Amino acid sequence: QKEVEQNSGPLSVPEGAIASLNCTYSDRGSQSFFWYRQYSGKSPELIMFIYSNGDKEDGRFTAQLNKASQYVSLLIRDSQPSDSATYLCAVKGSGGTSYGKLTFGQGTILTVHP
């Protein structure tokens, strides 16, 4: 089992719709969760991070965390073609040799079509 799993997609949504990106993780003790966006040929850029169960909203983006289910998601409201990119989920390890280390999922390709 991979430590951080994402559906590779591609996920295609129409402009204006809600895009839902999902991520599961195996380390139950993980405390910090991050979403990155990566445009083709560019480096990842941090969109949001979340530490607590529940929702965290920032503009059109909402991160949702459920530690009991070991599940984190990213919702993008009013999707725009400029949101088309690969979205990477990352989890920070909880202890031992994993402490502080970020583990990334393989990423989900999102395409927003006009």
Next chain:
Amino acid sequence: GAGVSQSPSNKVTEKGKDVELRCDPISGHTALYWYRQSLGQGLEFLIYFQGNSAPDKSGLPSDRFSAERTGGSVSTLTIQRTQQEDSAVYLCASVTPGTQYFGPGTRLLVL
């Protein structure tokens, strides 16, 4: 302020040669990661430096790979006797709690 910088931006080398990749993190950031990303693939963790602690080298793929971080700042990733499968983008990330920035990467091509 200045972001994370990496050099060189592109490197073409011949199989068997050694290469050094450099990362200049953001001043004051406590942690630094090296990753590599092959075409169309996710990020592969290589090594992690946190303050003065011993680095987590668990991601280094072979003993041809090594990295150091001098004075808690600049880091160098060295690949000895490069192989064609080492071709990838090597990314450095500069980290402080809650804030993480990636550098632009070094695109390495081993012929």
